[in-house]
Structures are given as structure tokens and as C-alpha cells.
Amino acid sequence: MTWHEILIETFKRNDVRLATYVPDRVLTPLIHGVSDDPFFTAFPATREEEAVGIACGAWMGGMRGVVLMQTSGFATLANVLASLAVPYQIPLLMVISERGTLGEFNVGQVMVCRTMRPALDAMGIEHHTITRLDELEFVADRSIKQAVATQAPAALILSPLLTGGKVFKE
Amino acid sequence: MALSRFEVTSLLVSKLTRDEAVVGGIGNTNFDLWAVGHRPQNFYMLGSMGLAVPIALGVALAQPQRGVIALEGDGSMLMQVGALATVAALRPKNLTIVIMDNAIYQITGSQPTATATGADLVAMARGAGIRESHWADTLERFGELFDRAQAQGGPTLIGVRIDGEPAKATTERDPARIRHRFMRGLGVIA
Numbered sequence: 001m002t003w004h005e006i007l008i009e010t011f012k013r014n015d016v017r018l019a020t021y022v023p024d025r026v027l028t029p030l031i032h033g034v035s036d037d038p039f040f041t042a043f044p045a046t047r048e049e050e051a052v053g054i055a056c057g058a059w060m061g062g063m064r065g066v067v068l069m070q071t072s073g074f075a076t077l078a079n080v081l082a083s084l085a086v087p088y089q090i091p092l093l094m095v096i097s098e099r100g101t102l103g104e105f106n107v108g109q110v111m112v113c114r115t116m117r118p119a120l121d122a123m124g125i126e127h128h129t130i131t132r133l134d135e136l137e138f139v140a141d142r143s144i145k146q147a148v149a150t151q152a153p154a155a156l157i158l159s160p161l162l163t164g165g166k167v168f169k170e
Numbered sequence: 171m172a173l174s175r176f177e178v179t180s181l182l183v184s185k186l187t188r189d190e191a192v193v194g195g196i197g198n199t200n201f202d203l204w205a206v207g208h209r210p211q212n213f214y215m216l217g218s219m220g221l222a223v224p225i226a227l228g229v230a231l232a233q234p235q236r237g238v239i240a241l242e243g244d245g246s247m248l249m250q251v252g253a254l255a256t257v258a259a260l261r262p263k264n265l266t267i268v269i270m271d272n273a274i275y276q277i278t279g280s281q282p283t284a285t286a287t288g289a290d291l292v293a294m295a296r297g298a299g300i301r302e303s304h305w306a307d308t309l310e311r312f313g314e315l316f317d318r319a320q321a322q323g324g325p326t327l328i329g330v331r332i333d334g335e336p337a338k339a340t341t342e343r344d345p346a347r348i349r350h351r352f353m354r355g356l357g358v359i360a
Contacts (some may be wrong), residue, residue, distance in 0.1 A: 018232075052225050054224045058228035060356065061356055088349040
């Protein structure tokens with residue numbers, strides 16, 4: 001199975017039904033996968049923090065969700081994570097396609113990427129960077145289960161080593 | 171004639187007979203919702219300015235049989251105006267949005283918002299694709315629009331021009347308890 005097929009199966013097994021996103025080139029097959037599968041309620045939001053608000057509301061209403069985004073989208077989230085997801089103890093699941101490293105061609109993305117893990121650490125949010133296909137199912141499944149059991153947000157960072165990333169076209 | 175936020179909120183809450191969920195936006199919007207009287211189906215934000223509509227949308231998607239109301243201020247709505255387009259795209263029948271517009275960022279010192287110089291949030295909502303977007307100029311008109319939204323299904327947005335009176339109380343500030351009580355109020359946890 002591909003990385004996106006594994007993620008979709010893991011979401012399903014954990015009853016993660018709502019998938020909202022701000023698009024990203026690397027995430028395209030995952031976005032297509034959730035959009036084409038009637039198991040999911042999948043739709044774009046206009047901003048990542050809006051998507052986080054929707055996912056937090058859905059959780060409180062009894063529906064598990066995931067927010068799909070790119071590194072630069074995560075960089076817009078400090079306020080909503082620190083004032084909603086973390087203090088209200090909501091197991092918000094984030095899947096972040098990592099840009100800004102391993103062959104990045106846009107310096108803006110590089111700088112943004114350097115803020116991501118320090119921000120997650122500052123808020124005490126569990127995060128894992130997934131580089132290997134054979135570890136993806138284990139990390140994703142355990143992270144979802146831990147988030148729910150401990151009522152805490154979790155971030156899965158998809159490394160270019162896993163997805164191929166976005167490469168510079170000469 | 172500007173209406174009273176507390177009176178509009180009181181009327182709204184008096185019309186809730188089916189355990190509808192109400193998400194209160196940060197600031198005085200939230201505070202008057204609390205002041206009217208706590209209900210187990212009320213959710214109070216302590217930060218995340220602008221996210222009352224997205225949070226309410228999430229609840230509405232998770233519980234399509236339950237009416238869900240987002241109460242938001244003009245400053246907050248201006249901050250997350252794209253959320254109106256998302257609501258329009260998804261068309262949740264059970265979502266009603268109420269905008270309390272006093273044209274000021276009241277809680278930070280009453281600096282003017284863009285609605286003071288002509289931005290029209292109802293027109294913006296209609297432009298985003300929420301066809302049932304209306305101003306309520308009187309308390310009676312607000313009641314009619316709200317009743318119609320509950321009877322016909324939405325999404326609906328109702329704008330209310332309110333005065334600059336401060337809220338009558340402030341919410342409690344224990345987020346874990348707010349969330350837990352809300353989830354119990356929605357029947358999600360025992």
C-alpha cells in the first residue's frame with residue numbers, strides 16, 4: 001500500500017470520519033482518497049485555523065476528525081492550538097506535509113519549517129515525523145489512540161522521505 | 171435603533187426548546203450568553219478569536235439532527251470571514267449564525283471595526299453564498315427570522331446591530347470543565 005492508502009485505512013479503523021484541509025501538492029492523493037470515499041466527510045476550509053475549529057467542534061459533537069495541511073499552514077495555528085485544542089483537552093489530529101527541508105527550493109518554506117517543531121514542543125503537543133512506509137501504520141494508529149485516550153492533540157509530520165516531497169523543477 | 175445584546179440573547183435562549191447547541195464567540199458575546207443563564211448545551215470560547223462559526227459548524231456536522239447556533243461579534247466575524255464561504259459550500263440545514271454587530275472591538279477598548287465605516291457582514295455572508303442572510307432591525311424581527319430559520323432549516327445568518335453596553339456577567343474560565351459539560355449536554359459522554 002502507498003502512504004496515503006495506509007493513512008486512509010488507519011483513519012477508518014479508528015473511526016476518524018471528518019477530514020478537512022487546506023490543499024497541498026504532496027497531500028493531493030490523500031485528499032483525493034478521503035474525498036472519493038463516502039466513509040469520510042471531506043471538504044476544504046479557507047484557513048487552517050478554521051479547519052481546526054471545525055475539527056474541535058466535531059469532536060465535541062461526537063465525531064472524530066483530522067486536519068490536513070502543509071508546514072506553512074501549521075505556522076498559522078499557534079493561537080488556536082494554545083487557546084482551544086490544548087486547554088480544552090481536545091484530541092485534535094493534525095497531518096502535516098513537511099516542506100522546507102530535504103531539497104526545499106523556497107527559502108520562505110525553509111524558515112517556516114524551522115518554527116514548526118519548536119512551536120509544537122512549546123505547547124507540549126505530541127508529534128512524530130514519519131520517514132518510513134513500514135512505520136507509518138504503527139505511528140499513525142498509536143498516535144490516534146493516544147490522543148483520544150489522553151485527550152490531547154497530536155501531529156503527524158509526513159517527511160519528504162515518506163512522500164517524496166515537492167521537488168524543484170529546473 | 172441599536173438593540174441590546176442581552177435582550178437579543180435572552181430572546182434567542184427563550185426560543186431553545188430542543189436542547190440546541192449554542193457556541194458563544196469570545197468577548198461580550200460569550201459573556202451575555204453566560205449572563206442569560208447557563209445551559210448544558212452552551213460552549214464558551216476563552217480564546218481562538220473568530221472560531222465560533224467553525225466550531226458550531228463542526229458540531230452541526232457531527233450532530234445533523236440537533237439545531238446549532240453560533241453567536242459571534244462583528245470583530246471576530248471579520249477575522250474569519252472565509253468561514254462563511256465554507257458554511258455556504260456545505261449548507262448545513264441545522265446551523266444558524268447570529269452576528270452581534272456594535273461596530274467596535276468592545277472588549278479591547280471599543281476601537282472601531284470595519285463595520286463602523288460601512289462593511290456589511292450580512293451582505294458579505296450573502297456574497298459568500300449564504301442566501302438566507304438578513305438584518306434584524308427590531309427584537310420582533312429577530313424573533314421572526316430566528317423562528318423561520320429553525321422551521322425551514324438553514325444555513326441562516328442573522329445580523330443584529332447592538333449598542334455598546336457591556337455584558338452583564340463574565341463566563342467561568344475553566345476550559346476542561348466547559349468542554350466536558352458541553353459534551354455531556356450534547357449526549358456525547360455520560
